[in-house]
Amino acid sequence: MDTPIIEFDRVSKIYSSGGGPITALHDVSLRIAAGEFVALIGPSGCGKSTLMRLIGDLEQPSGGSVRVKSKTPEQARRDRDYGIVFQAPVLYDWRTVSRNVELPLEIMGRPKEQRRERALSLLRLVGLGDFADAYPHQLSGGMQQRAAIARALSFEPSILLMDEPFGALDEITRERMQLELLNIWSGANPRPTVIFVTHSIPEAVFLADRVVVMSPRPGRVQRVIPVDLSRPRTYETREDPRFFALVTEVRECLRTAE
Amino acid sequence: MASDAPRFVPGEAPTGAVRAIARRALPALGVVTLLLCCWEGAKLLFAIPDQRLPHLGAIVETMLSRTQGGSGNLLVVQMLANAWATFRIAFGGFAIGTGLGLLLAVIFLQAPVLERGLLPYVIGSQTVPILAIAPMVVVGLGRIGAPGWAARVVVAAYLTFFPVTIGMLRGLRSASPESLSLMRSYAANPAQTFWKLRLPASLPYLFTSLKIAASASVIGAIVAELPAGAREGIGVMILNAAQFYNSRPPALYLAILIAGLLGVAFYCLVALAEYLVVGRRGRARPG
Numbered sequence: 001m002d003t004p005i006i007e008f009d010r011v012s013k014i015y016s017s018g019g020g021p022i023t024a025l026h027d028v029s030l031r032i033a034a035g036e037f038v039a040l041i042g043p044s045g046c047g048k049s050t051l052m053r054l055i056g057d058l059e060q061p062s063g064g065s066v067r068v069k070s071k072t073p074e075q076a077r078r079d080r081d082y083g084i085v086f087q088a089p090v091l092y093d094w095r096t097v098s099r100n101v102e103l104p105l106e107i108m109g110r111p112k113e114q115r116r117e118r119a120l121s122l123l124r125l126v127g128l129g130d131f132a133d134a135y136p137h138q139l140s141g142g143m144q145q146r147a148a149i150a151r152a153l154s155f156e157p158s159i160l161l162m163d164e165p166f167g168a169l170d171e172i173t174r175e176r177m178q179l180e181l182l183n184i185w186s187g188a189n190p191r192p193t194v195i196f197v198t199h200s201i202p203e204a205v206f207l208a209d210r211v212v213v214m215s216p217r218p219g220r221v222q223r224v225i226p227v228d229l230s231r232p233r234t235y236e237t238r239e240d241p242r243f244f245a246l247v248t249e250v251r252e253c254l255r256t257a258e
Numbered sequence: 259m260a261s262d263a264p265r266f267v268p269g270e271a272p273t274g275a276v277r278a279i280a281r282r283a284l285p286a287l288g289v290v291t292l293l294l295c296c297w298e299g300a301k302l303l304f305a306i307p308d309q310r311l312p313h314l315g316a317i318v319e320t321m322l323s324r325t326q327g328g329s330g331n332l333l334v335v336q337m338l339a340n341a342w343a344t345f346r347i348a349f350g351g352f353a354i355g356t357g358l359g360l361l362l363a364v365i366f367l368q369a370p371v372l373e374r375g376l377l378p379y380v381i382g383s384q385t386v387p388i389l390a391i392a393p394m395v396v397v398g399l400g401r402i403g404a405p406g407w408a409a410r411v412v413v414a415a416y417l418t419f420f421p422v423t424i425g426m427l428r429g430l431r432s433a434s435p436e437s438l439s440l441m442r443s444y445a446a447n448p449a450q451t452f453w454k455l456r457l458p459a460s461l462p463y464l465f466t467s468l469k470i471a472a473s474a475s476v477i478g479a480i481v482a483e484l485p486a487g488a489r490e491g492i493g494v495m496i497l498n499a500a501q502f503y504n505s506r507p508p509a510l511y512l513a514i515l516i517a518g519l520l521g522v523a524f525y526c527l528v529a530l531a532e533y534l535v536v537g538r539r540g541r542a543r544p545g
């Protein structure tokens with residue numbers, strides 16, 4: 001691997017809570033290359049969100065070091081290297097869809113026409129071209145999440161942090177969104193690095209270049225499974241025997257991680 | 259897109275507004291009609307004499323009678339003019355109290371230490387009955403030579419600032435942790451986070467408080483009219499009518515009715531402002 005864009009070196013994270021300290025991550029070392037699509041998978045509470053939040057400077061490590069583009073996560077955040085998508089769309093309900101997408105650009109002081117233009121082209125990209133002036137509550141859950149993705153892409157961050165972004169969607173919408181996400185990702189130039197948290201095994205395999213399997217209590221990296229499925233991935237990919245083999249491999253790994 | 263059934267229908271808004279108003283106004287009208295029926299029904303059923311509960315017709319008659327002496331206006335016009343005087347005081351107190359409440363909320367948001375230190379006193383201030391506060395304010399302000407209306411404004415403000423402080427503080431803290439994390443990821447500065455997230459997120463909470471404050475400020479303005487020795491105001495009308503109750507009972511009911519309507523009107527004014535400011539957002543909040 002050439003110089004990694006994200007590097008975890010023996011990272012641990014201990015939360016102090018009412019019932020004593022909780023070790024969310026223990027001795028995690030991980031290197032992620034620029035432009036890579038990495039899925040994080042593991043049972044609830046194994047520290048996936050924590051790992052993502054450490055990259056995004058939303059939490060500080062208790063031990064070890066996290067480097068992002070050879071900088072501290074804080075410096076990377078100040079350089080606006082991260083676009084974040086949560087499970088909930090978190091659109092601001094007093095802004096129209098397009099003004100939601102413009103929000104990061106507004107904060108970064110980009111000129112008004114440029115913002116609007118960028119928002120409209122992104123909304124077309126995610127299939128919301130006709131809904132630019134709608135309010136979030138007028139959109140379905142899947143459409144709201146599309147808008148959230150457009151917002152995260154608006155300022156062309158080099159790293160996309162996605163924490164179970166499709167977790168609240170129905171299976172049909174979810175599979176379509178996975179394809180759309182891959183299309184957007186592979187169409188972007190340069191390609192952002194994606195850290196994608198999920199607890200769906202097929203989703204992890206379908207999307208990722210590598211699947212990082214985590215084990216619970218304390219959260220550790222159990223194994224990193226490379227996904228050697230060719231790109232572009234399509235609906236047929238899900239019927240590929242190799243896809244099934246990888247799904248089984250991840251499942252076995254998760255089972256033995258208990 | 260097919261199964262993602264779009265719920266956005268352009269051009270839905272204007273008729274929606276009319277319908278929204280109708281949806282609220284019609285039940286209210288129904289209740290008023292029902293109350294009027296109960297009034298007359300109770301009179302009939304329990305044979306309540308006119309001296310204790312006048313006929314609705316008698317109240318209307320009194321409304322349209324001429325006032326003795328003075329300008330010889332219709333009584334209802336005189337009452338409304340007095341209600342307007344009270345409203346001006348209430349509105350002044352409402353504005354000042356709202357400003358003070360917003361200021362306190364922002365201060366408490368920025369400095370939780372001050373919140374812990376001062377909030378108990380803010381809450382304590384509201385447990386003292388306004389009937390005890392009003393004379394104190396009047397006497398205190400009178401001693402430094404302030405005009406009588408100033409004391410009434412202060413009492414109205416006193417009742418206003420509390421709900422605004424509490425509601426606004428909750429509102430400013432209502433932004434979800436995720437939405438704050440997003441702001442952090444854009445490297446937004448504190449002012450941007452305040453103006454673009456915390457403040458707009460607080461508006462529904464603010465308006466809920468303002469509606470409570472509107473009625474409270476009217477009560478404050480009315481209550482303060484007595485110790486302030488006000489010459490005009492709906493509170494003055496109530497006291498007058500009470501004094502002459504034996505000779506003309508309907509006048510008291512009329513005064514009380516108008517005082518009530520004053521509070522309702524102020525409430526509706528705030529509700530209208532709310533509709534104009536936050537109405538378009540719709541109710542559903544994302545997940």
Ligand SMILES: Nc1ncnc2c1ncn2[C@@H]1O[C@H](COP(=O)(O)OP(=O)(O)O)[C@@H](O)[C@H]1O
Nearest residue numbers: 015017022024043044045046047048049050051
């Ligand atoms: N802010 C926090 N304070 C205390 N404990 C926390 C906090 N955030 C997460 N945890 C704990 O850390 C562990 C890992 O959490 P998380 O990273 O959210 O897991 P996951 O995303 O894999 O479900 C859990 O046991 C959780 O209860």
Ligand SMILES: [Mg+2]
Nearest residue numbers: 048049050163
């Ligand atoms: Mg999580």
